[in-house]
Amino acid sequence: MALLPDISVLTTWLTLYAPVVTVVYFILWAIYARTLHPLSNIPGPFWPSISRTWLMWHHHKGDIEIVERVLHEKYGPILRIAPDEVVVADPKYIPQIYPIQKPLQKTDWYAPWRPQGLNSQPDLFTQTNEKAHSAYRKIVGGVYPFSSIAKNEPGMDAVLNLFMERLGGFADSKDAFDFGLWLEMYSFDNVGVALFGQAFGFLEDSIDYRDYIRSVHLAMPFLTLLTVTPYYIRPFLLLVAVCIPRLLKAVLAIEDIKKNAIIETKSAMDRSLEVTGKRPDLLSQLLAIVQEKGEKVNYSHKEITSDMWVGIMAGADSTSITMRSVFYFLMKNAEKLIKVRAEIDAAFKNGTLSSPVQYNQAASLPYLNAVVKETTRLFPAFSVSQPRYAPSQGIELCGKHIPAGYSIGLNPAVIQHDKGVFGADALEFQPERWLDSEERTRAMDKAILGWGAGTRTCVGRPLALTQIYKVAAEVLHRFTFEMAHDQPWKTHNASFNVQTGVICKLKRRSGEQxxxxxxxxxxxxxxxxxxxxxxxxxxxxxxxxxxxxxxxxxxxxxxxxxxxxxxxxxxxxxxxxxxxxxxxxxxxxxxxxxxxxxxxxxxxxxxxxxxxxxxxxxxxxxxxxxxxxxxxxxxxxxxxxxxxxxxxxxxxxxxxxxxxxxxxxxxxxxxxxxxxxxxxxxxxxxxxxxxxxxxxxxxxxxxxxxxxxxxxxxxxxxxxxx
Structure with a gap:
């Protein structure tokens, strides 16, 4: 009974004074964050400087790259987007933030991307330890280059032919259809060929195989939100997600992708056991590594499954974004479309291109190459900053000193619009800029961050570009296409800047019967x-x-x-x-x-x-x-x-x-x-x-x-x- 007055007093105190204490704390914190904090000299809006909720909100809305561009116009090339995080809009700092020698350590932004429950070591993307990353890349790096992907091109040719057939059906029916969705289905089947040795079946059965597309589109926004959430709040957010249907679907989608990655990998492993080393797909090559030196280099079937998870999560969604952009920008720029189509038609006529189009053939066409490079510049698939910790001695960025331990980064969707590098028309689709002098082209190449930089360049780039060049040349030669409505596409930046509304009508060209x-x-x-x-x-x-x-x-x-x-x-x-x-x-x-x-x-x-x-x-x-x-x-x-x-x-x-x-x-x-x-x-x-x-x-x-x-x-x- 003696405890009751104490409990009553405590309850009264919490009711009356806790809100006051909380308000006072945030006022004091805001004053500190804006005046005494080590990053208080970095310009930016008020709310981001005192709380990460601003960053979480815009990642949830999917417009962070748009907001960052606007804020850089107002505040300059360096911007504080969170109490402990800074982004830069000047491409010249790419080598400093993402150096090849003595690379800076990745932040805990990467932790949510790591597949949970596989009991494997971190993959190439999520590994934050640079020495471990270097060792891992030496083990598996040989399966990802263009020379390795080229061995899978016959299988990709079959996917391309089937895709052309499906598009031909839409052309014959004269119906409007979701071109963007079918490009993603095409890309997923190519990922199946490259990873597992056979297409998943998206195009064959005209379905979302295993609900991969739905699952990825549900999972990516939630994972992106987790990346900018303070690490100590992430477990709480996962608990809250159980009570919110939309977030719960995202959590379940993540589990579905992991489960299906395990199933696909096991099934493909069973198919590959007798022919390991003979098949060109990535899984067979990784299995050969496990058999030859797996124990010695600490690489096992668990790591293979983890790598396959990354391939399924990131391989198709990112590539289809660029393919949508290629066709969308060409539809919106008729003179560019005429020019690239004329180049492709001439290449077919003189034998430079054959059908099905081979990557090395299409990549040799100057204007098509310029179209692809301009597309990846203007609308990079990955449109968020990938932060690093400032080194122990700190770092100078845009005349400001960033102390050790704070997050720094660059957003590809911001720096690739830099007018100082790309010209006054940097916001316009101008492939001709890539046909300028060699000196200017080299300078622009150095300002491209969409494929990563330093020691962390995207290992999936050869597979992505192979698909993009092949389908662009083939579709442009076979079909004419136009938007079925006058509305612009809609985008939602969930790390991958996914577009919707690319609804098109196709017609066979006169030579396509x-x-x-x-x-x-x-x-x-x-x-x-x-x-x-x-x-x-x-x-x-x-x-x-x-x-x-x-x-x-x-x-x-x-x-x-x-x-x-x-x-x-x-x-x-x-x-x-x-x-x-x-x-x-x-x-x-x-x-x-x-x-x-x-x-x-x-x-x-x-x-x-x-x-x-x-x-x-x-x-x-x-x-x-x-x-x-x-x-x-x-x-x-x-x-x-x-x-x-x-x-x-x-x-x-x-x-x-x-x-x-x-x-x-x-x-x-x-x-x-x-x-x-x-x-x-x-x-x-x-x-x-x-x-x-x-x-x-x-x-x-x-x-x-x-x-x-x-x-x-x-x-x-x-x-x-x-």
């Missing part, structure tokens, strides 16, 4: 089964096969889909009316005859034939008859034949159709009529191109094709053209 050739052959008549061969010809690329909507129509009827080289083969299936009707009708709908397709076939006939011939499957008793293309080549040994009318074609087909295709006498009439329609469209496709072929091939190519055409005709018993 699709021709689908479908042959249905019966090779196993005893079992009454059919093979369906789907071959897609485009300009560009000259030739590839893919799972177009035709294949998607029949996918759910077939037990499996197998790929063989550059060729899609469906497992044998029994003739069923409900299946073949949509197949043939879709085929007919996609057989397009244009002058461009004629030029394609007559210019690259030999290459098309070789690709088509390579698709023969060993399961077939005999190679497919190649009715369409073999007929095309056989005509090379004689003058142009007569043009078969639809009626004549159908009469000829009627005589031998059932014998040719081994169709049972009970074949449904609708199926038979569809077969005739497909064959008729094939004939209509071939005859005009025969005339073009006879007049446009040079003598050497003519002789080669004529010889091969005669061999094909003899081999398959095809009569000479009349």
């Amino acid at each position: 699709e021709v689908v050739v479908c042959t249905i052959t019966s090779k196993l008549p005893k079992n009454g089964v059919e093979f369906l061969h789907i071959n897609v010809f485009k300009d560009p690329p000259l030739y590839y096969t893919s799972e177009i909507c035709l294949q998607q129509k029949v996918r759910h009827y077939c037990p499996s889909v197998l790929r063989k080289s550059s060729f899609v083969r469906l497992e044998p299936f029994k003739i069923r009316r409900e299946m073949l009707l949509p197949v043939t009708s879709t085929t007919g709908a996609h057989l397009i005859l244009t002058a461009e397709s004629i030029d394609l076939m007559q210019t690259h006939a030999k290459r098309i034939w070789e690709s088509y011939r390579s698709s023969a499957t060993p399961r077939a008793i005999n190679p497919p008859p190649f009715r369409t293309l073999s007929a095309l080549f056989c005509t090379l040994s004689a003058p142009p034949p007569r043009t078969l009318s639809a009626q004549t074609c159908e009469q000829e087909l009627h005589q031998d159709q059932k014998q040719k295709w081994h169709l049972p006498t009970s074949t449904p009439a609708p199926y038979y009529r569809n077969i005739l329609r497909v064959e008729r469209k094939m004939r209509d496709l071939i005859d005009p191109s025969i005339k073009a072929l006879t007049f446009r091939v040079d003598s050497e190519q003519w002789q080669t094709l004529r010889t091969e055409g005669e061999e094909i005709r003899r081999k398959y018993g095809i009569p000479p053209p009349s």
Whole structure:
């Protein structure tokens, strides 16, 4: 009972005096922070100088780079953005804050980025100890350069072809679509190829695979908020997040990414065990390091999983930001678009570029290179400061002394707009600035911070640039595009400055036409089964096969889909009316005859034939008859034949159709009529191109094709053209 008065007094004191004490404390703190604090001589607004809540708020809003630019205009090149943190807007201080020799230590800003629960040592990005970082980079640095990424380019070519096909679908439908979202899906599939040896399946299934995009976009704002939150408040913020649905979703998204990174890594490890060292993907190369010297250098499967987490979190989101920016700035600057497209078209015409575009080809184009560099300058994907602690002796920045232990940094989205380096038009999209004198170009290169600086440059840069150059050249050559509305994009800076609202409409350019050739052959008549061969010809690329909507129509009827080289083969299936009707009708709908397709076939006939011939499957008793293309080549040994009318074609087909295709006498009439329609469209496709072929091939190519055409005709018993 004696304790009750004491408790009552304490309660009364807290109720009456605690608020007063708190207010007095903050008043005294504010006076100290503005007058006596070691950073009190650094200019800046009042609130940032006394509390980090200002910095937290603008990181939450996603506009920190915009606010910093405005404040630098008002206060000058050095700015206090928190009681203990300073940012600089002058690019000349990059070597001092991010030096190669004796690098400054990273702050605890990096701690929230470290994947929790993996029990691994910090990765290259989150490692704050410079000696440990240097040792780690020596272990894994060899798997990230351009030479290593180039080994994965064939897999990235397949992703690029599929992406072009998806864009072609949007062009044909004439519907507006979220171009920015599809660029991110394209990038994620490339990350899958580079990291794990196969695409995730974003483009294949037109979905957000494992909700990666959703999860990353939920996680990044919360992680960014944690980076600028005082370390002693972070645990409390995590507890509060449980009670706030939006923050809880972000926390759960972080866990989902970690869980999926573990699943993806384990699955890819299982695939790689027997071929470690032979596959070019990064995971296989890292596994080889573990097997060869893992214990010696303290690198294990846990570190691999951590590296894969970083790749999934940062690899696609950052790259897609730059790709969106490339196309957005070109749409907003028509004269630049015309100029870069003319350069790309000329490169395709003279053979500098081929399809699918290779990185080293595209990167050699001066104006395209200038467009990419200007894009990364004007809108860097990573648009926040990456702070360092001032060294023990302090550091002089913009005439101000920063004592040891305080945070200093530069924001790429601020310094890369510096008019002293980039000119009075630094806020404008001007690729031509990168075509100026070599001296000026070197000076501008030194002021670029978007890829990092010093010892901490981005190891993902080769993978990102490979994707950017390939897709930029391919899309610009194939399609015209425009915004579907007049509104500017919206951005939200959550470390990665993500844009939304890049809603576009595409049109195929005159040289981009699709021709689908479908042959249905019966090779196993005893079992009454059919093979369906789907071959897609485009300009560009000259030739590839893919799972177009035709294949998607029949996918759910077939037990499996197998790929063989550059060729899609469906497992044998029994003739069923409900299946073949949509197949043939879709085929007919996609057989397009244009002058461009004629030029394609007559210019690259030999290459098309070789690709088509390579698709023969060993399961077939005999190679497919190649009715369409073999007929095309056989005509090379004689003058142009007569043009078969639809009626004549159908009469000829009627005589031998059932014998040719081994169709049972009970074949449904609708199926038979569809077969005739497909064959008729094939004939209509071939005859005009025969005339073009006879007049446009040079003598050497003519002789080669004529010889091969005669061999094909003899081999398959095809009569000479009349």
